[in-house]
Amino acid sequence: MNRSLRRCLSTARCFTTAASAPPHGNLFNSRSPITTRLNFVNSITEDGSQIPTFRVLDGAGKVLEGAQEPDIDEALGRKLYEAMNMLPALDNVLYNIQRQGKISFWMTTHGEEATVVGSAAALALEDEVLGQYREMGVLLWRGFSLDAIMGQCFGNVNDHATKGRQMPVHFGSPALHFHTISSPLATQIPQAAGVGYALKRDPARRGKNCAVCYFGEGAASEGDFHAGLLFASTIPSPTLFFVRNNGFAISTPAQEQYYGDGIAARGPGYGIDTVRVDGNDVLAVLAAVREARRRCIEQGRAVLVESMTYRVGHHSTSDDSFAYRARQEVEDRKRIDNPLSRLRLFLESRGWWDAAEETALKSRQKQDVLDAFKRAEVAKQWELKELFGDVYGGEEPWNLKEQREELAGLLRKYGEDWEPWRKELEKYRGKGKELINGT
Amino acid sequence: MPPTTNTLFKPSALSRAWIKTVPPIYAQTRRAQSSEAASGPPPAGGHLPSVATSQLLKSTRESALHVQGIRWIDEVAFRPQDVLSSGRETRKMNMFQAIRDAMSIALAKDDNAVVFGEDVGFGGVFRCTMGLAEEFGRERVFNTPLSEQGIAGFGIGLAAMGHTAIAEIQFSDYIFPAFDQLVNEAAKIRYRSGGQFNVGGLTVRTPTMSVGHGGLYHSQSPEGFFMGASGLKIVVPRSPIQAKGLLLASIRDPNPVIFMEPKILYRSAVEQVPIDDYEIPVGRAEVITAGSDLTVLTYGTPIYHCEAALSMLRSPPLSLAAHIPESVRSASIEVIDLRTILPWDVDTVQKSVEKTGRLLIIHEAGRTGGVGAEIAAEVQKRCFLKLEAPVRRLTGWDTPVALQYEKFIIPDALRIVDAIVETLNY
Numbered sequence: 001m002n003r004s005l006r007r008c009l010s011t012a013r014c015f016t017t018a019a020s021a022p023p024h025g026n027l028f029n030s031r032s033p034i035t036t037r038l039n040f041v042n043s044i045t046e047d048g049s050q051i052p053t054f055r056v057l058d059g060a061g062k063v064l065e066g067a068q069e070p071d072i073d074e075a076l077g078r079k080l081y082e083a084m085n086m087l088p089a090l091d092n093v094l095y096n097i098q099r100q101g102k103i104s105f106w107m108t109t110h111g112e113e114a115t116v117v118g119s120a121a122a123l124a125l126e127d128e129v130l131g132q133y134r135e136m137g138v139l140l141w142r143g144f145s146l147d148a149i150m151g152q153c154f155g156n157v158n159d160h161a162t163k164g165r166q167m168p169v170h171f172g173s174p175a176l177h178f179h180t181i182s183s184p185l186a187t188q189i190p191q192a193a194g195v196g197y198a199l200k201r202d203p204a205r206r207g208k209n210c211a212v213c214y215f216g217e218g219a220a221s222e223g224d225f226h227a228g229l230l231f232a233s234t235i236p237s238p239t240l241f242f243v244r245n246n247g248f249a250i251s252t253p254a255q256e257q258y259y260g261d262g263i264a265a266r267g268p269g270y271g272i273d274t275v276r277v278d279g280n281d282v283l284a285v286l287a288a289v290r291e292a293r294r295r296c297i298e299q300g301r302a303v304l305v306e307s308m309t310y311r312v313g314h315h316s317t318s319d320d321s322f323a324y325r326a327r328q329e330v331e332d333r334k335r336i337d338n339p340l341s342r343l344r345l346f347l348e349s350r351g352w353w354d355a356a357e358e359t360a361l362k363s364r365q366k367q368d369v370l371d372a373f374k375r376a377e378v379a380k381q382w383e384l385k386e387l388f389g390d391v392y393g394g395e396e397p398w399n400l401k402e403q404r405e406e407l408a409g410l411l412r413k414y415g416e417d418w419e420p421w422r423k424e425l426e427k428y429r430g431k432g433k434e435l436i437n438g439t
Numbered sequence: 440m441p442p443t444t445n446t447l448f449k450p451s452a453l454s455r456a457w458i459k460t461v462p463p464i465y466a467q468t469r470r471a472q473s474s475e476a477a478s479g480p481p482p483a484g485g486h487l488p489s490v491a492t493s494q495l496l497k498s499t500r501e502s503a504l505h506v507q508g509i510r511w512i513d514e515v516a517f518r519p520q521d522v523l524s525s526g527r528e529t530r531k532m533n534m535f536q537a538i539r540d541a542m543s544i545a546l547a548k549d550d551n552a553v554v555f556g557e558d559v560g561f562g563g564v565f566r567c568t569m570g571l572a573e574e575f576g577r578e579r580v581f582n583t584p585l586s587e588q589g590i591a592g593f594g595i596g597l598a599a600m601g602h603t604a605i606a607e608i609q610f611s612d613y614i615f616p617a618f619d620q621l622v623n624e625a626a627k628i629r630y631r632s633g634g635q636f637n638v639g640g641l642t643v644r645t646p647t648m649s650v651g652h653g654g655l656y657h658s659q660s661p662e663g664f665f666m667g668a669s670g671l672k673i674v675v676p677r678s679p680i681q682a683k684g685l686l687l688a689s690i691r692d693p694n695p696v697i698f699m700e701p702k703i704l705y706r707s708a709v710e711q712v713p714i715d716d717y718e719i720p721v722g723r724a725e726v727i728t729a730g731s732d733l734t735v736l737t738y739g740t741p742i743y744h745c746e747a748a749l750s751m752l753r754s755p756p757l758s759l760a761a762h763i764p765e766s767v768r769s770a771s772i773e774v775i776d777l778r779t780i781l782p783w784d785v786d787t788v789q790k791s792v793e794k795t796g797r798l799l800i801i802h803e804a805g806r807t808g809g810v811g812a813e814i815a816a817e818v819q820k821r822c823f824l825k826l827e828a829p830v831r832r833l834t835g836w837d838t839p840v841a842l843q844y845e846k847f848i849i850p851d852a853l854r855i856v857d858a859i860v861e862t863l864n865y
Contacts, residue, residue, distance in 0.1 A: 128600070130596075159633070160633055160635065161632065161633060161635065162631060162632060162633050163633035163634070165630060165631055165633065166631050170631070172632050172635055172636065173635070174635050174636065179599060179636060180628070180631060180632035180635065180636055182623070182624060182627070182628075182631060184619060184623045184624070187592065187619065187620060187623065187624050189592070190586075190588065190589045190591075190592025190593050190595075190596070190620070191592045191593070191595045191596035191599065191620075191624070192596060193589075193592070193593050193596060194592065194593035194594060194595060194596020194597040194598075194599070194600075194604070195596040195597070195599060195600055196596070197553075197593070197596070197597055198596065198597050198599075198600035198601075198602045199600070201551070201553070201578070201602065202600075211596070223588055223616070224588055224589075224592060224619075224620075226586075227584075227586045227588045227589030227592060228589065228592065230584050230586060230589060231583065231584060231586070231589045231592075231593050234584050235581065235583065235593075389630075389634070390629045390630045390633065390634040391629070391630050391669050391670050392629070392669075392670060392693075392694050393629060393637055393639050393693030393694055394639075394692065394693040394694065395722070397722070397782030398782065398785055398786070399669075399782060399785075400669075
């Protein structure tokens with residue numbers, strides 16, 4: 001046995017922190033050691049450095065020295081890549097048709113393909129997902145159809161997610177265990193803690209599934225973030241919190257959103273296992289979320305994953321990000337740290353992909369999206385009566401019955417004579433007749 | 440034979456000590472008449488002596504079993520004609536015991552039901568969850584951290600998964616951090632998801648209204664703020680029998696319900712309460728006293744002040760005789776307990792006002808934008824030509840509930856009788 005090891009063993013200091021044998025004991029009924037040094041802490045790392053970022057692949061898709069070989073096969077590799085590519089295939093069409101006035105709104109996933117698809121691939125299909133709005137990739141991974149996506153964007157009769165009641169990107173699907181998106185930010189975070197508790201209480205799903213909550217670094221400023229992590233860590237419930245730290249909350253850069261070390265630094269504040277990962281490295285995201293999920297379910301407690309990425313696109317079709325950042329910055333990021341090319345280069349290095357496949361994939365996906373768009377363009381909207389449906393379950397209250405009848409009366413009175421209304425009624429299946437005729 | 444409260448309800452040492460200090464009814468009335476110096480500090484949970492002698496509370500088994508609209512929920516499905524009220528047991532309970540009884544039944548019959556909120560584990564600050572954690576376990580009855588937005592959000596998540604989430608917000612004055620979750624989320628989940636998701640399994644219970652010494656932040660009546668959140672239901676019980684039946688109905692209603700319990704009634708209101716599982720319908724008002732000259736519409740604590748006011752109207756004390764002319768003393772007053780604020784029972788109210796031609800709405804909440812404003816607007820629309828007097832609202836003032844001034848803020852029996860007389864003489 002060498003000398004330093006012997007010394008270590010005798011002092012027992014190298015295997016445990018200095019606090020394990022505190023000279024003045026611990027605070028009464030606590031594990032907090034008493035100290036005579038008035039020492040302030042402001043970092044969870046001892047030397048004040050930031051929480052490290054986990055990565056597997058470098059910018060050129062090569063496995064880093066020291067990294068573990070990724071646990072994927074060709075089938076999974078291709079599936080990841082195809083799902084990641086479907087996002088820009090959809091984004092390019094949907095963004096442009098919004099510009100043409102065919103749909104009202106769109107939010108792209110540009111730059112975050114690895115973050116969203118890599119995490120989705122690490123989950124079980126039945127893990128309950130509560131997203132924010134930029135997680136269409138999770139739905140695509142689980143098999144949400146292009147017609148369903150287009151349907152929701154057009155609000156047409158194929159929109160089962162919202163029956164035309166919500167803006168685009170507000171997807172949902174009970175069959176795919178994806179809770180319907182709502183616009184208010186961060187409201188899903190404490191809800192996810194409750195969803196996790198329901199899974200824990202269900203003997204058929206306890207130990208098998210967890211709740212998974214997605215949100216951005218901006219939404220993490222909301223009080224609901226604190227409430228959600230507090231509940232899932234304390235009650236506790238098996239809820240995996242996944243932060244897409246993409247650098248911006250609309251125009252607000254991350255350095256104006258928080259002062260601490262990102263969102264990851266908050267995890268230990270709740271006593272939960274936390275990891276920061278390179279969100280543009282899909283294999284790192286996959287590995288990190290697999291492990292996070294395992295811990296979450298085993299402990300029955302919250303786990304936090306912070307995925308560092310970059311929002312290449314604008315916040316939404318209502319935003320022009322060049323009003324607050326340089327074009328060059330965006331171009332540089334796309335070139336230097338591209339999640340799609342990092343995976344593609346890795347796949348090519350394994351002989352699982354080539355240029356011909358690339359061309360074929362892009363062409364096929366573009367065509368599929370355009371076909372779905374053409375079908376959606378001509379589909380009807382839901383019946384106008386759906387305006388009044390589903391406010392309550394069970395017996396409908398009198399005020400809604402009366403108000404529906406009031407609208408019906410107005411349609412009977414003006415529906416034929418008033419051109420703007422007559423035109424508008426054309427788009428609904430049934431043209432509002434079910435209201436007018438009182439059926 | 441269902442177990443009696445004495446086996447279900449295992450009071451902790453704390454509550455046993457408290458029970459010893461609760462004076463019997465006769466001492467309560469005597470105390471109400473004695474001087475301030477002799478009576479000691481007010482009970483933390485509030486005390487309304489007039490409620491103790493209220494005729495509205497059912498003090499016999501027979502009257503309790505035949506409460507209007509009661510619907511027995513028996514485990515074995517009887518034919519409707521077999522469902523008898525007679526032959527069932529009742530037990531004397533105050534309002535917090537009746538509420539506790541309702542939750543106990545919900546937890547016993549529904550494996551997916553859980554009860555949670557601040558301090559519910561040891562029995563709750565108003566004793567509404569006494570013994571539930573001991574009986575059903577800490578996985579089903581548990582404390583949450585101190586965060587109303589967390590409680591509401593957590594409850595919504597549970598309910599979205601089809602579970603029965605019975606959440607407690609410790610005082611309705613503190614419900615506002617949960618406002619976003621309740622109004623933007625709970626109320627709208629079914630609608631915005633095209634009916635694919637819903638949180639019907641959510642019930643949010645919360646103590647409400649004045650308690651005698653609560654000041655700004657232990658006395659509020661925030662029901663008005665939620666009236667515009669279509670998709671929610673709001674229920675306010677007036678008594679132990681009503682509270683148990685309405686709470687069970689609210690828990691089982693396929694919509695998120697905010698159940699607001701007038702806290703001063705927790706101990707003051709005592710009656711014989713059926714021990715079986717029963718519901719009282721949500722969305723239906725109750726005509727407690729029939730009449731033909733004027734309709735009084737209210738909910739919660741003011742019901743008992745109305746009772747006192749009607750007695751003062753019929754036989755005024757000498758000091759008020761001059762203010763209450765003979766002509767109005769025999770007026771026939773119809774009193775309606777609204778019970779459900781949203782959706783409110785417009786048909787019962789309309790039918791009554793068409794008969795009487797006069798409406799007085801009473802609530803503790805402030806006047807502007809209150810529940811009374813909404814009801815008054817709808818009634819004047821429907822009954823315009825039948826009205827003999829403007830719809831009168833008797834409410835708290837548009838001020839917060841100030842501690843030392845409470846007796847002049849919360850509508851009392853005198854203000855009620857004054858409003859009745861004015862409306863009758865319009």
